[in-house]
Amino acid sequence: MKPMxxxxxxxxxxxxxxxxxxGWVLxxxxxxxxPLGTFCVNVLGCLIAGILAGMIAKHDLFSPDTRLLLFTGLLGGFTTFSAFGLETLYLLKRSEHLLAGANVLFSILAAMMALWIGFELAGTGSRP
Known part of the structure; x- marks a missing residue:
């Protein structure tokens, strides 16, 4: 019951x-x-995940319960890749193919960069 x-x-x-x-971005x-609001949330969520994961990798921080709270709970509730998929689909259905492609490309590239920066900010270097 406690994990739930x-x-x-x-x-x-x-x-x-x-x-x-x-809502603020919108x-x-x-x-x-x-879809700039979802884009910003996804990138920020990945940056936070990178920082936290980097801190765990370098310093073995946070108990299993705290990790569950932060990663599965907080970040799981915060990041919006389901909204990302739906918004991309709507762009495609409206024949906004260039915007849909840009949303996919920029979301993935920026999220991966944010994760990398987060690890670097946490001081892990190249260690996963």
Missing amino acids: ILVALGGAAGAVGRYKLS HHSVSWKF
């Missing part, structure tokens, strides 16, 4: 964070066709 409570608490906090951040990019 940790995931639920983290997931609730992550979902609220996603809602607030993506408010400031209303005229954009590109």
Whole structure:
């Protein structure tokens, strides 16, 4: 029961964070066709995951319960790759093929770069 409570608490906090951040970005990019809110949430989520994973790799930080809360709960509730897929599909259905391709390409490249930067910021160097 304890693991489910940790995931639920983290997931609730992550979902609220996603809602607030993506809403703020949407408010400031209303005229954009590109799904910038989801893009920003995914990249930030990957940056945070990279930093936390790098800290764990270097310093063996966080108990298993804390890792469950942070990764499965908080980041699982925060990142929005299901929304990413749906928004990309909608772009394709509207024949916005270039924007759909840009969303896929930039989301993946920026997320991978954010993960790498997170590991570097955590001081792990090339060690996974």
